[in-house]
Amino acid sequence: MQLEDKQLMRLLSNSNPLIIHHWDADGVISATTLANYIGQGIDFESPPFKYNLDKNYLEILSLKSESHDIIIIVDLNLPSKVLAEISSITNKPVISIDHHTTNDIPKSLSIVYYNPAKNGDPEGLWPSAAHVVAILTGIYDPLLISSSIAGDLDNEAKNNRIFKKYMDEIGLDPEKDFDIPKDCAMQIWGAEALGKIDIIKNLPSVLAYGGIDPCAALMRDPVLTTLRNEAEEELNNLINKADTQLEKITDYFYAVMINGNGRLISKISRTLASKYPNRLIMVGYLAKSTNDASIYIRTKRNDINFSKISEKIKILGYQVGGKSQINNNVIGVEIKPESLSEAYSNIVEIIKKELA
Numbered sequence: 001m002q003l004e005d006k007q008l009m010r011l012l013s014n015s016n017p018l019i020i021h022h023w024d025a026d027g028v029i030s031a032t033t034l035a036n037y038i039g040q041g042i043d044f045e046s047p048p049f050k051y052n053l054d055k056n057y058l059e060i061l062s063l064k065s066e067s068h069d070i071i072i073i074v075d076l077n078l079p080s081k082v083l084a085e086i087s088s089i090t091n092k093p094v095i096s097i098d099h100h101t102t103n104d105i106p107k108s109l110s111i112v113y114y115n116p117a118k119n120g121d122p123e124g125l126w127p128s129a130a131h132v133v134a135i136l137t138g139i140y141d142p143l144l145i146s147s148s149i150a151g152d153l154d155n156e157a158k159n160n161r162i163f164k165k166y167m168d169e170i171g172l173d174p175e176k177d178f179d180i181p182k183d184c185a186m187q188i189w190g191a192e193a194l195g196k197i198d199i200i201k202n203l204p205s206v207l208a209y210g211g212i213d214p215c216a217a218l219m220r221d222p223v224l225t226t227l228r229n230e231a232e233e234e235l236n237n238l239i240n241k242a243d244t245q246l247e248k249i250t251d252y253f254y255a256v257m258i259n260g261n262g263r264l265i266s267k268i269s270r271t272l273a274s275k276y277p278n279r280l281i282m283v284g285y286l287a288k289s290t291n292d293a294s295i296y297i298r299t300k301r302n303d304i305n306f307s308k309i310s311e312k313i314k315i316l317g318y319q320v321g322g323k324s325q326i327n328n329n330v331i332g333v334e335i336k337p338e339s340l341s342e343a344y345s346n347i348v349e350i351i352k353k354e355l356a
């Protein structure tokens with residue numbers, strides 16, 4: 001179901017929701033921004049790094065939602081089937097607010113779907129879900145929203161006009177002061193990278209109701225700082241390893257398979273895609289800390305049909321998500337750890353055919 005902005009705002013402001021957010025900086029900041037608008041009494045959840053929710057976790061959601069009248073999902077591009085499962089097991093309406101590219105739009109009357117970027121966002125007008133929430137509610141902390149964009153776009157944020165607008169609002173220079181929002185996002189990223197979901201889902205209430213400047217609170221937190229340092233050290237080692245082992249498949253298509261402790265595939269693939277802007281980079285990765293396997297396909301090139309590749313991977317039955325913005329084209333595929341090498345060869349073949 002689609003609602004007008006005003007109807008949706010009225011629904012949000014009168015609700016007492018359980019907010020389920022993505023486990024990254026943008027997800028945490030989207031939940032925080034929404035909570036600041038709605039007020040007290042909100043509970044927060046973040047799924048344990050999975051887009052397909054198992055029976056046990058759905059049961060947990062059902063229990064947690066008992067004292068709430070609605071479920072709001074932010075920055076989490078769950079399949080419409082999963083949104084329907086959540087609504088059905090909790091017996092509550094679901095509102096999903098997102099900015100990922102998708103053609104899997106829920107049709108059920110119990111699901112409100114709000115995503116201005118669903119058909120793609122070539123101009124980067126919706127660089128973060130927190131920005132979608134900020135536009136909708138009109139209440140936001142510009143440094144936090146800048147951080148959500150730095151988290152999702154990394155260095156590419158410097159060229160994003162929405163990012164520039166928020167930085168301008170606080171009197172910061174998008175280039176020279178980039179490290180201020182970036183550091184704030186990286187503090188959240190460390191906990192995400194090392195699989196600390198309990199820390200992640202505690203952050204929105206600390207940031208929304210803690211009463212101190214949220215970015216300062218993130219920077220000062222010693223646990224977050226330790227996790228971030230540990231994750232950054234491993235990340236640098238793995239980027240070098242992946243770069244050395246990158247294998248040429250055809251022309252400009254390169255791929256590599258590695259593993260490590262942290263959940264680091266997104267930044268590894270992003271770094272390689274930035275280092276080689278004319279290549280299409282594919283990374284297969286197993287994160288041992290959470291036993292998550294995934295494949296990321298990434299490029300700064302804008303002449304490759306990413307939605308077609310994405311569709312072909314979906315047909316093989318994999319969980320696929322992604323974004324298609326200028327200079328930021330990404331497909332993420334969630335794989336069962338035991339099927340990683342099989343999926344890796346299947347997807348290499350799909351891309352080879354698509355590029356031929």
Ligand SMILES: [Mn+2]
Pocket residue numbers: 026027075099127128129152
């Ligand atoms: Mn996001």
